[in-house]
Amino acid sequence: xxxxxxxxxxxxxxxxxxxxxxxxxxxxxxxxxxxxxxxxxxxxxxxxxxxxxxxxxxxxxxxxxxxxxxxxxxxxxxxxxxxxxxxxxxxxxxxxxxxxxxxxxxxxxxxxxxxxxxxxxxxxxxxxxxxxxxxxxxxxxxxxxxxxxxxxxxxxxxxxxxxxxxxxxxxxxxxxxxxxxxxxxxxxxxxxxxxxxxxxxxxxxxxxxxxxxxxxxxxxxxxxxxxxxxxxxxxxxx
Ligand SMILES: Nc1ncnc2c1ncn2[C@@H]1O[C@H](COP(=O)(O)OP(=O)(O)OP(=O)(O)O)[C@@H](O)[C@H]1O
Ligand SMILES: [Mg+2]
Numbered sequence: 001x002x003x004x005x006x007x008x009x010x011x012x013x014x015x016x017x018x019x020x021x022x023x024x025x026x027x028x029x030x031x032x033x034x035x036x037x038x039x040x041x042x043x044x045x046x047x048x049x050x051x052x053x054x055x056x057x058x059x060x061x062x063x064x065x066x067x068x069x070x071x072x073x074x075x076x077x078x079x080x081x082x083x084x085x086x087x088x089x090x091x092x093x094x095x096x097x098x099x100x101x102x103x104x105x106x107x108x109x110x111x112x113x114x115x116x117x118x119x120x121x122x123x124x125x126x127x128x129x130x131x132x133x134x135x136x137x138x139x140x141x142x143x144x145x146x147x148x149x150x151x152x153x154x155x156x157x158x159x160x161x162x163x164x165x166x167x168x169x170x171x172x173x174x175x176x177x178x179x180x181x182x183x184x185x186x187x188x189x190x191x192x193x194x195x196x197x198x199x200x201x202x203x204x205x206x207x208x209x210x211x212x213x214x215x216x217x218x219x220x221x222x223x224x225x226x227x228x229x230x231x232x233x234x235x236x237x238x
Pocket of ligand 1: 021
C-alpha cells in the first residue's frame with residue numbers, strides 16, 4: 001500500500017494516509033520504509049513532541065522550516081499569516097484558514113520541482129493547531145505530487161482529540177503466530193544452535209498477537225505486519 005502511495009504521488013495524484021496502531025507495533029518502521037522507498041522525492045519530516053503539545057504551530061514549524069526560503073512566492077496574505085504563526089513577524093494571532101492555505105501553497109510549490117513526501121511521526125503529540133492545519137491541508141491536496149503520511153499511536157486520548165479523524169487510514173495490527181514464528185526463525189537461522197533452540201521454545205509459547213484491527217475492512221499483509229485498510233471519508237484525498 002505504501003508502494004502504491006509513492007507511485008500515485010509520483011504520477012501527480014496526491015495521497016494521504018494515517019497509520020494507526022498501538023505502541024511498538026511498527027508505525028515508525030513503516031514511515032522509514034516509506035522514506036527509504038520514495039526515491040527521487042524531497043522529504044519533509046516532523047515528529048510530535050509531548051512537551052511541545054501546548055506550543056501552537058510547533059509541529060507545523062518543524063515540517064515547514066526547510067521550505068521557508070520560498071515564503072516570497074506565496075500570496076501576501078498567506079505569507080503574512082505564516083510569518084506571524086512562525087514568529088517571523090509581529091501581528092495579531094493569524095487567521096488559521098490563511099495559515100492552512102499558506103502551508104498548502106508551500107507544499108505545492110516544493111512539489112512543482114520534485115515530488116514531495118511529508119511524514120509526521122507520533123502525530124498524537126502534535127499541538128492542536130498543527131494537527132488541525134495538516135488535516136485541512138490533507139483534505140485539499142489534489143493533483144500535486146505529494147504524499148502525506150502521519151503515524152498516530154492508538155488509543156488516542158478520545159475521539160474529540162483526534163484531529164485527523166476522517167482521513168484515509170491504515171490500522172496496523174500484530175503479526176499472526178505463524179508469521180511471527182517465520183520472522184523469528186529467519187533471524188535465528190543465522191544464530192548459534194542454543195539461540196535457535198531458545199527461539200523455538202519462545203515461538204512455542206508465543207501469545208496471540210494484539211488485535212487492534214477490529215474494524216471492518218480488508219485484511220492485508222505487508223512486509224511482516226498485518227494491517228486493515230479503511231477508506232477515508234475525505235473526497236479530496238481518495
Ligand atoms: N516490519 C518490521 N520488521 C522488523 N522490525 C520491526 C518491524 N516493525 C517494527 N519493528 C521493530 O519493532 C520496534 C518497534 O517499532 P516502531 O518503533 O516502528 O513502533 P511504533 O509503532 O512506531 O511505536 P511507538 O508508538 O512507540 O512510536 C522497533 O525496534 C522496530 O525496529
Ligand atoms: Mg514510533
